[in-house]
Amino acid sequence: MSRLRPRRGPAPGAVLTAARSGATVRVTGIEIEGPVRARLAEFGLRPGAAVMVLGRTAGGGRLLGIGAGRVALDHATAARVGVQPE
Amino acid sequence: MTTTKPSPTPSCHAGGDGPAAVLGAPVVALVGAPNAGKSTLFNGLTGGKRTVGNWPGTTVEVGSAAWAAGGTPVELLDLPGAYSLDSHSPDEELTRDLLYGVDRPVPDVTVVVVDAAQLARSLYLVAQLREHRQRVVLALTMNDVAARRGIEVDPAALARAVGAAVVAIDPRRRAGAQRLQAEVAAVLAGPVPEPRPQPGGLDHDDELAVADERFAWIEAAVSAGSRMPAGARTTVSDRIDRWATAPVIGPLLFLAVMWAVFELTTAVAAPIQDGLGNFFSGPLTRGINAVFEHLGLGGSWLVQFVDNGLIAGVGMLLTFVPLMIIMFALLALLEDSGYMARAAVVTDRLMRRIGLPGKAFLPLVVGFGCNVPAISATRILPGARQRVLTALLIPVTSCSARLTVYVLVAATFFPAHAGTVVFGMYVISILLVVLAGLALKQTLWRSMGQEPLVLDLPAYQRPTLRLTASVTWLRVKGFLRSAGGIIVATVTVVWLLQAIPVRGGASFGHVEPGDSLFAGLARLIAPIFAPLGFGDWHTASSLVVGFVAKETVITSWAQTYAAADPTAGQSPAQLQGHIHAAFAATGGGAVTAAVFAFLIFLLAYTPCVATVAAQYREIGLRWTAFGILMQLSVAWVLACLVFQLGRLLT
Numbered sequence A: 001m002s003r004l005r006p007r008r009g010p011a012p013g014a015v016l017t018a019a020r021s022g023a024t025v026r027v028t029g030i031e032i033e034g035p036v037r038a039r040l041a042e043f044g045l046r047p048g049a050a051v052m053v054l055g056r057t058a059g060g061g062r063l064l065g066i067g068a069g070r071v072a073l074d075h076a077t078a079a080r081v082g083v084q085p086e
Numbered sequence B: 001m002t003t004t005k006p007s008p009t010p011s012c013h014a015g016g017d018g019p020a021a022v023l024g025a026p027v028v029a030l031v032g033a034p035n036a037g038k039s040t041l042f043n044g045l046t047g048g049k050r051t052v053g054n055w056p057g058t059t060v061e062v063g064s065a066a067w068a069a070g071g072t073p074v075e076l077l078d079l080p081g082a083y084s085l086d087s088h089s090p091d092e093e094l095t096r097d098l099l100y101g102v103d104r105p106v107p108d109v110t111v112v113v114v115d116a117a118q119l120a121r122s123l124y125l126v127a128q129l130r131e132h133r134q135r136v137v138l139a140l141t142m143n144d145v146a147a148r149r150g151i152e153v154d155p156a157a158l159a160r161a162v163g164a165a166v167v168a169i170d171p172r173r174r175a176g177a178q179r180l181q182a183e184v185a186a187v188l189a190g191p192v193p194e195p196r197p198q199p200g201g202l203d204h205d206d207e208l209a210v211a212d213e214r215f216a217w218i219e220a221a222v223s224a225g226s227r228m229p230a231g232a233r234t235t236v237s238d239r240i241d242r243w244a245t246a247p248v249i250g251p252l253l254f255l256a257v258m259w260a261v262f263e264l265t266t267a268v269a270a271p272i273q274d275g276l277g278n279f280f281s282g283p284l285t286r287g288i289n290a291v292f293e294h295l296g297l298g299g300s301w302l303v304q305f306v307d308n309g310l311i312a313g314v315g316m317l318l319t320f321v322p323l324m325i326i327m328f329a330l331l332a333l334l335e336d337s338g339y340m341a342r343a344a345v346v347t348d349r350l351m352r353r354i355g356l357p358g359k360a361f362l363p364l365v366v367g368f369g370c371n372v373p374a375i376s377a378t379r380i381l382p383g384a385r386q387r388v389l390t391a392l393l394i395p396v397t398s399c400s401a402r403l404t405v406y407v408l409v410a411a412t413f414f415p416a417h418a419g420t421v422v423f424g425m426y427v428i429s430i431l432l433v434v435l436a437g438l439a440l441k442q443t444l445w446r447s448m449g450q451e452p453l454v455l456d457l458p459a460y461q462r463p464t465l466r467l468t469a470s471v472t473w474l475r476v477k478g479f480l481r482s483a484g485g486i487i488v489a490t491v492t493v494v495w496l497l498q499a500i501p502v503r504g505g506a507s508f509g510h511v512e513p514g515d516s517l518f519a520g521l522a523r524l525i526a527p528i529f530a531p532l533g534f535g536d537w538h539t540a541s542s543l544v545v546g547f548v549a550k551e552t553v554i555t556s557w558a559q560t561y562a563a564a565d566p567t568a569g570q571s572p573a574q575l576q577g578h579i580h581a582a583f584a585a586t587g588g589g590a591v592t593a594a595v596f597a598f599l600i601f602l603l604a605y606t607p608c609v610a611t612v613a614a615q616y617r618e619i620g621l622r623w624t625a626f627g628i629l630m631q632l633s634v635a636w637v638l639a640c641l642v643f644q645l646g647r648l649l650t
Helices: A035-042 B038-046 B090-100 B116-129 B143-148 B155-162 B177-189 B207-225 B236-244 B249-294 B301-318 B321-337 B339-346 B348-353 B358-369 B371-380 B384-396 B400-413 B415-443 B465-499 B517-532 B537-545 B551-564 B572-586 B591-604 B609-649
Strands: A024-030 A050-056 A062-066 A069-073 A081-085 B027-032 B063-069 B072-078 B109-115 B135-141 B165-168 B454-456
Touching: A035 B207, A035 B454, A050 B236, A062 B236, A069 B116, A069 B236, B027 B038, B027 B090, B027 B116, B038 B063, B038 B072, B038 B177, B063 B177, B072 B177, B090 B371, B109 B116, B109 B177, B116 B135, B116 B143, B116 B155, B116 B207, B135 B155, B135 B177, B155 B165, B155 B207, B165 B177, B236 B249, B236 B339, B249 B301, B249 B321, B249 B339, B249 B400, B249 B415, B249 B572, B301 B465, B301 B551, B321 B339, B321 B358, B321 B400, B321 B465, B339 B348, B339 B358, B339 B454, B348 B358, B348 B415, B358 B371, B358 B384, B358 B415, B371 B384, B371 B609, B384 B415, B384 B609, B400 B415, B400 B551, B400 B572, B400 B591, B415 B591, B415 B609, B465 B517, B465 B551, B517 B537, B517 B591, B517 B609, B537 B551, B537 B572, B537 B591, B551 B572, B572 B591, B591 B609
Parallel strands: B027 B072, B027 B109, B109 B135, B135 B165
Antiparallel strands: A024 A050, A024 A081, A050 A062, A062 A069, A069 B454, B063 B072
């Protein structure tokens, strides 16, 4: 857990926005329902997936490497993805 | 077999499909994730000219053209990109309907364009397609990108795993087309394969269970058909993106890139434009007049029409072609490189503030080229209200037609800083989008929810000369086509109105410009613009004519001033002299304020009739009418403020 800060909020565990750039983390859960959850799954972002945090974007979002794919998430979405260190 | 095809979008940079297909020919559909290269492949296969770009959502309509698969004539369909058949937006819905619509047979062969570098992501669609009885062929693209990332794909092993033929191709360099043709022909000749086997206990109503089953199938196919490098590794693209999308640096880089585009465009084009203008007003006009003299038509109204109408109006407009070529080429380079998707990430927060998802940035950027396709591109947005809001904001994105007027005006009044003034107009355009968005969000759409940004970032790629040249040519051709059609028509109407005398007793075609019907009508309108600092009838009428298309502001000016000049034909410098004098007269000592008020009015009012038509098609009569009213009132009020405040300060 050395690379992760605990999340300020009701849910326990860490979230993507707390992960450092360059860290590889494993997705533990996604607190989003509906089409956005499906879209994230299509991009490979689903529980159990290994994700590399490539950087912070303008606006506070995160740039992720999932396999060879690259996806940008906004801050609010990234804050709903629970992760644990790989 | 027939398919319904939505009517093509009218546009000033319209693309084109290829040759029409033989009626009743087998249908081959091209599908795949957004930005997988479907349209590039479609153009390569059929010789069509679909708009292509390295960003998701370039295609929002269906393209159709004749193609031959190993001697068999087929109808090839290019469908909008979709990651899956669970549609989230109208363009994806269109794709699903064409593949499995009610009352519509399944295409005879579905070619899925699969990104070799992102195999897992591309195969979700394949997993869904293979749940039905249909022929599927995988066209494997981006093999070079995959190789650079250390990914090895074995087409034969992948084919066995997914139960469909796999062909490696490179649409950007037009390689592998023949192999694809042969494979499609072979599959077409064979039987329709059975759906892929699924576990017996699968509950098809449980969406999560169904999705999990697909992901398991995909994982099995990926591990059988490819080898990934151990551990994640960062690429050159990632290193660029750390800067290109970073806080502070990212937005600054975006502004710098845009400024460079407009500075380069105006600086490089200026001397070429002057040369062309002098050629039209000098040797060309003299040559044509000599021919008319020779034919015994010297001094007739036909000469007047050609000199003061066609050459003055259309000729002046054609001097902007080099400028268009340079700007379109630079934007095409940016699109093809993959930078535009980064720009959407950088501007996401700003877009969010005005109630739009970052994805709405893409249609807005298209608007800076031409508003008409931009309004069609709003179909990539999931929510109906977001589509209406975006379509209402697009007209204040400064299109390339407005650029021509900025350049002329900036070169007239601020010759040393023309590039900066033009760039400033683009910054004001962005500010107007933000302010109008905020205003609409605070008033009409207070309850609109926020759409999250989940955007695929394609790997950067070195733009190819062929692709850049073809996209540039496509758009320049659109500009020329509009110059040849609606603009010649407008020039003719203006000339006719100018040729009809209302006072002074002159005959048709020989009337003093101030005595013409055109001037009479223009004088009625001019007082509306007096509080804005440009109540001169030449300028007022050019703005009215400019409602048809912004290029006609220039043609109208050129025509009204050319008619005033008995020495037929005029150089750009002469036209600039006239414009300068007009603003000096109406500006009342605050010429600069009047010029800026004019530029603001030009930016903010209704762009052209084609945009109005596109809005009507996408958001209906009520919103279109609301939009026009909003544009005209905002333009007038802003221009009035600029002039009146500017006058107080000078």
